[in-house]
Amino acid sequence: MKALILITAFLFSNLMISATETKIMIRAKARDAKFIGTSLGGAHIIIRNKLNQRILAEGNTTGSTGNTDLIMKTPKIRGNSIADEQTGGFVAAVDIDEPTFVNIEVISPLNSKQAQAVVSTELWLIPGKHIVGEGIILEIPGYIIDILKPRTHQYIALSSIKDKPFQFQANIVMMCGCVIDKGGVWNSDEIEVKGILKKDGKFVKNIDMSLVSTNLFEGHHMIISPGNYELVLYAYHEKTGNTGVDKVNYVVFE
Template sequence: MRTLIFIVAFLVTGLTASAAETKIMIRAKARDAKFIGSSLGGAHIIVRNKINRQILAEGNTTGSTGNTDLIMKGAKTRGTLITDPQTAGFLASIDISEPTFVSIEILSPLNNKQAQASVSTELWLIPGKHILGDGIILEIPGFIIDILKPRTHQYIALNSIKGKLFQFQANIVMMCGCVIDKNGVWNSDEIEVKGILKKDGQYLKDVILSLVSTNLFEGSDLLNTPGNYELTVYAYHEKSGNTGVDKVNYVVYE
């Protein structure tokens, strides 16, 4: 009996010992911009076994958005890294005993639900064969837009605004949190920002929003009649194909 127990224990120990730690660096990069890291709350990473959907690793990217010159301005040739040791990423450590086909899903930006996108890829992991350096980089398209004025479901007295220009405001950043400014790396002059106004469910007009300070866009228009209003603000960059949207509803009453 003792001999049988010893043999079983030996076999179990042998199976466990055959598993090898396999490291994989995973990064989320904003399209036409930098990496998503701690300053934006990170991107959420989930690594799953493709066959049984078991979660093998999960966590958030941490670190900096990276070196602007290296990412956005430097010449890129094969084998040239675009990250440094401080660049945001999530280092997954997975114990596997045989080649395993995995899926990697990224949800980002984690803390901005209206702009959150999901991207994924699939690949084979080989026991003990690490994927480091730049690692696996998944691209997140879009802009993060937060309408600041009017506020969601704000009630506005008609007599307080009638005959006056009502101001609309939106804060817009890249998906990595990188700033948008006039003549900056991300040039506001190249980005179309517009508000679409609806009243009582019917299209009313478009309102152009222009940059007034870093990331802050403003526009104005007359609101002369009461009703239930909806404002949709979008940003569009033709060169990169980046788009973003935010919406609010508000009420003008007599």
């Protein structure tokens, strides 16, 4: 019996010794923009063994959004990294004892549910062969849009808005939190922002939204009758294919 215990312990110790820590850097980068880091709450990373779906590592990206000039203005040359030591990422330490095919899933932006996208890739991890430095970069398309006015399910008296334009307002940023401004790196003049207004389920009008200050877009419409209203607000950039949507419902009563 004692011999059996010793043999089992020996085999178990050999198994433990054979597992090798393998590091992999995962980064989430907004399409046509920068990296997703601490300032936006991070992107959530999950690494799974593709064979049995067991989670090998998970966590959130932390760090800065990166160097704007390096990422957005410097021509990309093979071998040159667009990430520095401060750039947001998540370093996973995975213990494996043989080459393992993994699925890497990125959920981002973690704290903006209406804009959240899931992007994934698959690759082989080799024991002890680290993938660090710039690491694996997954691209997150889109915009984060938050409708500020009207508020969700806000009740508005028709008498309070009669004979004056009703204001719509939304905050729009890149998926990394980078700012949108007139003439800026992310130029508001290149982004189409509109609201689709419905009343009692029927189309009323397309609302043109214009930038009034950094990230802030406004539009107006004369509301002349009570009802259940819905505003679907979108942003669209033709050059990159970036899109984003937010929706709000509100009630106008007599």
